[in-house]
Amino acid sequence: MKRLNIGCGVVYHPDWINLDKIPQSPTIQPYDICNPLPFAEDSIDVCYSSHVLEHLTQEQAQAFIADCWRILKPNGIIRIVVPDLEAIVKTYLSCLESVAMAKQPDPIALANYHWLMLELLDQINRRFPGGEMANFLGNPQLLNRDFIRDRIGQEAEGFWTAPKTNFSLQTRLKHKNWGWFLAKSRYLVAAWMVRLIAGKSGQRAFCEGVFRQSGEIHQWMYDRVSLAALLSKNRFQDIQVCQAMDSQIRGFNDYQLDIIDGKVRKPDSLFMEARKGEF
Known part of the structure; x- marks a missing residue:
């Protein structure tokens, strides 16, 4: 088979x-x-x-x-x-209602609401690797780990348990192959040429466009x-x-x-x- x-x-x-x-x-x-x-x-x-x-x-x-x-x-x-877009939207509406109807702010309910906003929008709109989701997950004072774990499972666990070692540039480059070096060189040359022709704003638009075509973002739900x-x-x-x-x-x-x-x-x-x- x-x-x-x-x-x-x-x-x-x-x-x-x-x-x-x-x-x-x-x-x-x-x-x-x-x-x-x-x-x-x-x-x-x-x-x-x-x-x-x-x-x-x-x-x-x-x-x-x-x-x-x-x-x-x-x-x-x-x-x-x-x-599941349907499930995400339903959970978002539930979190929204919980925050909107509360007489006193509940920090955990508010954190859940902010996370669902990210689930809906971040991977569609993000402009840098990991996006705001990574920033949210990396918060050392994160209040709603259990909620996020229930939402995205092992993806969250993998983020939290990954070693935070800052390897040197030399060490990181040792793990790259020639294909990576070629692609990176082409990208840097192209970005430099765009800046010469279109200035900093044109270069930013070019870099964002390359990232959005990298496969990380969601194109549809x-x-x-x-x-x-x-x-x-x-x-x-x-x-x-x-x-x-x-x-x-x-x-x-x-x-x-x-x-x-x-x-x-x-x-x-x-x-x-x-x-x-x-x-």
């Missing part, structure tokens, strides 16, 4: 074919999601992608889902995981209606919302992609599966 994990990041299993733009392991194949999937028609049993689709424009997302349909075998399964519509438009059938621990994919939880050590890896997610129909 051929199972495909597209945009796997650091969450992958050796029994799957794992693809990512910047492979974190020799077992991961390099792949840019903006290109067609490098597989023949009707050759894959399962396509899985978690927190990738929202980083694509609507046009790119349409092309990606259509390509998943192309490579799946008849009756093959697609599983898409994205941030999905709820259960819009994601189902995208799958249906691309001829998928039996579309259904499921829980993190539920799947039509045989033995899915054994691979620890959405559930790790009994915990949901990304609790703020919408999980949806569908099938490619039989001819």
Whole structure:
């Protein structure tokens, strides 16, 4: 059985074919999601992608889902995981109401409200790596760790437990390959040329544009209606919302992609599966 994990990041299993733009392991194949999937028609049993689709424009997302349909075998399964816009909005409104109706300010309720504002807006609008979310999470006086942990799971834990060592420039450069040096050199030369022609404001606009095309920001958001519509438009059938621990994919939880050590890896997610129909 051929199972495909597209945009796997650091969450992958050796029994799957794992693809990512910047492979974190020799077992991961390099792949840019903006290109067609490098597989023949009707050759894959399962396509899985978690927190990738929202980083694509609507046009790119349409092309990606259509390509998943192309490579799946008849009756093959697609599983898409994205941030759940509906759940984020509902929680935001609840936090808003809690703050607005309080007779006395509640610091924790206010912190929850500010976090939900970031969930809604930061990854769409951010202009620098990590954005305001990273600044919020890095606050040593953070009041609502439990709330954030319940919202984004291991992502928060990873941020808080990561070593805060400040490596020297020489040490950091030792871990870079020649491709990184070439890309960085091209970027610096281009930024310098833009500044010569368009001044500081033009250079700032150029640098921000390059960052916004880096893949970090969210280009779109999905709820259960819009994601189902995208799958249906691309001829998928039996579309259904499921829980993190539920799947039509045989033995899915054994691979620890959405559930790790009994915990949901990304609790703020919408999980949806569908099938490619039989001819």
